[in-house]
Amino acid sequence: MTQMNQAMIEKYRSSFLKEVETNVEEGHWVKMCMQCGVCSGSCPLGPHWEHPPQEIFMMIRANKRDEVLKSSSMWFCTSCYNCIARCPRGLPITHIMHGLASYSKKLGLAPKSQPTESFGQIFWNSIASNGRVNELKIGLALQFKDGFGQGVKNAMAQKDLGMAMMKTKRMNPMEFFGGHTCKDKSGIARMLKKAQEVEDQHIANYGAGK
Amino acid sequence: MAKREYSYYPGCSSQKKASADNFMRSANAMCDALDITLKEIDDWNCCGASIGYAGGGEIPRLSLSARNIALSKQQHGDADIIAPCAACWIATKEAEERVEHNPRVREGINAALAEIGLKVEPAQMPKTRHMVEMLVEDIGLDTIANGKKKGLEGLTIAGYVGCQTNRPFGIAGESFENPKYLDNMVEAVGAKAVDRYAKKVACCSGALMFSEPEKGQALVRDIIEAAYDGGADMIVTPCQLCQMNVESYQTDINKRFGTKFNIPVVYYTQLIAVAYGKSAEEAGLDGQIIKATKLEALAGK
Amino acid sequence: MADMKIGAYICKGCGIAERLDTKSLVSVATRDGKAAIGREHDFLCNADGVAMIQQDIDGEGVNRVVIVGCSRRAKTEAFSFEGVTLSRANLREGVIWVRPDTDEARETTQEMAEDYVRMACAEAKFLKVPESSGEQGLLRRIMVVGGGVSGMTAALEAAKAGYEVVLVEKAGQLGGVAAQMYKRVPAKNGRQGPVDPEVEKMVHAIESLPSIKVHLNTTVAKTSGAPGRFKVELATESGSSSEAEVGAIVQATGFVPYDINKLPELGGGKSPDVVDQLGFEMLAKAANGGPIKRPSDGKEVGNVVFVQCAGQRSEAPGHLPYCSGHCCTTSIKQAMYVKAAGGDATVLFDDLRTPGATGEDFYRAGQEAGVTFSKGQVSSVEVAGGEVKVSFKDLILNEEAVDNADMVVLATGMVPMSGPDPYLMLDLESARGQNDTARVADLEAQLEGGFPSVLNLDYRQGTDVPHLKHGFTDSHFICFPYESRRTGVYTAGPVRRPMDMAQAMEDATGAALKAIQACENAALGRAAHPRSGDLSFPKFRMEGCTQCKRCTVECPFGAINEDEKRYPLFNEARCRRCGTCMGACPVRVISFENYSVETVGQQLKAVDMPDEFSEKPRLLVLACENDAYPALDMAGMTHQEYSAYVRVIPVRCLGSVNTIWITDALNSGYDGVMLMGCQKGDNYQCHFVKGSEMAHYRMSKIDDTLSQLNLEKERVQTFEVSITDIERIPKIINDMAELIGQIGMSPFKF
């Protein structure tokens, strides 16, 4: 996707704000932030963000494209919606954070092996191939994402929890072979493919039309 | 009690033998007691949950929920869609909102849905509601209180609402900072609600429990600590992810922070099921990793 | 008035009869108080009770009514009788409600009540019914000085109310600053963005009204007289002059922008492309919706940076320390001009302040239009190679940043166009007279850069309305914002405090109505705020006057002039009836018919003084009727207890307290004296502006008297209290009682 990144840099040479307004989910709200900081103060993992939401909005206006898109910050959003509930200006901050994260990933700028980013992708892959989430496979994939050796270690560390979940019938080892799926898997795959095309086209079109 | 029918889908975590398997069993028991029929949307799919944004952009993600909406419309007409899960509820409502107000997103979604012969149209979609909304608004907490078979006397319960059942939509008439419905529900079934539970709407870290366990567990530690501070015997929650995060990591948290937590975390549906005379198994209490012994005892009575 | 005949009426209602022996109160009134008639009534304020009193007035010739019951602040409508004086003994709020209902307390509570009856009767003996001065005349015409938006609004509002207006403007046309504006911030619905200022409409409305007489190119050469009968001399640029008579004056002389040349660090004066807001406004007006062209080379501006708080909200020497209130919204407005013409605009602010009901919405409109707002502190503005380089610290991102602009607009503050501070002028005059060169130089420096006199008042206390701070005219900012310290002269708009157009219009409307009220009051001989409606006014006994001039100097309202023989010349309509002159007079020749050295002095002497060994001390409280006395009443209503040894006398203002009262009190054996008035100083709450300050000053000299009498100086104390001190005041009283217990009884009990 670096090609797309290059194209975006060309297009929005001097205004990252415009790029965000056009290409990022709910990005047109960014200019309405009044820099009060309520969002940053309300965020459960706020102290761990390199740049909390208020700062991200200021950086966008200050044209700091790389620093925003390469930041790990947005990946610390837990989707608690506290910021949305409290923002005096009514910004849909959570969605903007998701949108920025997703956009940075699309452009290939998201930080490598960011745990939430990897987990989110595994999760999405599960949906995309089955229509529903396969919790067991996601769990295993997550544990084994850093290679087999680390995976065994991780799995051992979590074995008590796994056993507890199985004992209480809240996890099924048979999930590994098939498990929960939708009937119309191929239809869903087609739908998602098309949706992705539409979205990419919108960005490639430089967001012509809103 | 008047018979009621709704469209619904359980969501991934509440499927059989998934992480909230016991939730759905208790919800079914509760619906049975309250004469509610839930008609499952055939071939429903995942809503994308809050973490879906990483792999799916705006339109792919919202298409998922739009498909569920379209299927419900096709199968159950204008019947409300009941979402037992906060993430499903929010994702589906969000999809409805964007379809309603954002023409570009609407067109994108419909282009995707066209691939499978479906379509969503503004002002034509069934309404999506949380299961809690159905109880509070359609049934009424007074009715629930009056119809119960036994009161859950002697239990002190911390009502942990969490984030997504509370924000950004919330239950009509409730405040974001201090919603009261869960406490009222606890009182309706005859138990005592912890007054001023300090972490009532705090975040359990959601999906980040998997990717950032250390930070997530610190949040949960505070949630549990505040429940103990309030004198709680157990925690009740309306959210599957909250339940999972707060209940199942207590051993890890104890190890990490030197605490001695061992507090059961149940669903509101389990409280209601027990109050309506359902057995411990019907109420899904066998699904607790930390046994809710006091509640089980009441169920056995 | 015919022979004095006191009627004392003791109310038994509101629990008074249960707590007090009212029979004996009647005998105190008739025996000690010399009341000709003393009666009890179960419920004095009801129709029957009032009728009983009226009967005595009509049938028995009672001309001094003493009501013994509730506070003078209660039941004022029931107890208002024509042609007689009225005294009130406060036994409800002032006695039974502040004392415990116990057997031990009964005796001292009764003593307290009896003293209040004696005091009220003593006062009654020295009261007179106020009579007219004969100075009154009704003149339904006001003068408005200043033809900007504030002045035009005042003129139009007064005209609408049926008044004639003399509108004086020193420029050649009406409109002031607003006439130079392209658009304005709307007064309502900020979301709509900038709107037409509609100045021409106002000018037309004024020109079409025959009741408004406009004098352009004109200034006020002289103002003499008083409300209801001001005489003004108008001088035109061409040298001709005319006269007018007006009942009241609205001064709406507005502001000038702070001089941008004083801000070289922000590029002020270094390039024609660095302008103030008014300068940018004129460029926008010239562009009239098209691209704005910059002054240096006529280039269409693509990027404009607005620097907020330029030379204001700053303690640096020569800067304005205050916020001018309108400049943030003004910059937002101007940035929107730039956006509308396709350019980019950045507003650099520290705190963005958008006051007013619609300010926040207007800010949103600016954000929606795409104006960039950055919290940044500008360190320098440099002009080089056709660009203006703004260096600033981004306060959110905590880093140094640079913006290269085509133009920079400095949001400088408002400098009020008030006349010179009259008191500084007077000081200067006297310093010159005394050849005090250092003081002369200092005062000249303070007055430098100021504006010439606006009103040229022919007053003993100087030519213009006094200032509060920074050249803004003085007004009681909470209670009577329009009242200046010259009765009948109302200042409105940015000359009073910094404000935007919407506020100025509202301010001017208020001022116009106050001016009308002043005319109507003057016609009836009635006082303005805060003793609105009072018909008494100060009189003096010329034979006793030593021409010390204290009264003329200390009157906070400049009400007293001097006649040819250098005697004080009181002006009823200029007077606010505070009594500060009465408090000032060392020979005590100033008095009001219903308030005098005697009416208070005799009250404090009427108190029954137990001997030194009785262990019953007596404390005198002189309480300002505006704040301290109501607070004491409220202490009663909320049943706070305070000492039974205290006797409270309300005074018009602490400024009216003559030191003779203190000396008298000490000589008659009081063990302590407490003065309670309002807050003084720059943030004063004193309803008469300077009264409390004067009292504090005078009391600072009372130590001499105390040491002459060989008394401890703690026995006399002055307090600043406010109306909300409902719990604090009883505590102050009780602390004082305790203190007296420690230092012991006064030996002066005879």
Ligand code: SF4
């Ligand atoms: S709470 Fe809203 S307005 Fe305040 S800083 Fe955050 S996004 Fe901006």
Ligand code: SF4
């Ligand atoms: S929704 Fe995300 S950004 Fe907003 S407060 Fe919660 S975690 Fe922070």
Ligand code: SF4
């Ligand atoms: S009563 Fe007050 S206002 Fe009137 S002349 Fe005396 S000092 Fe001045």
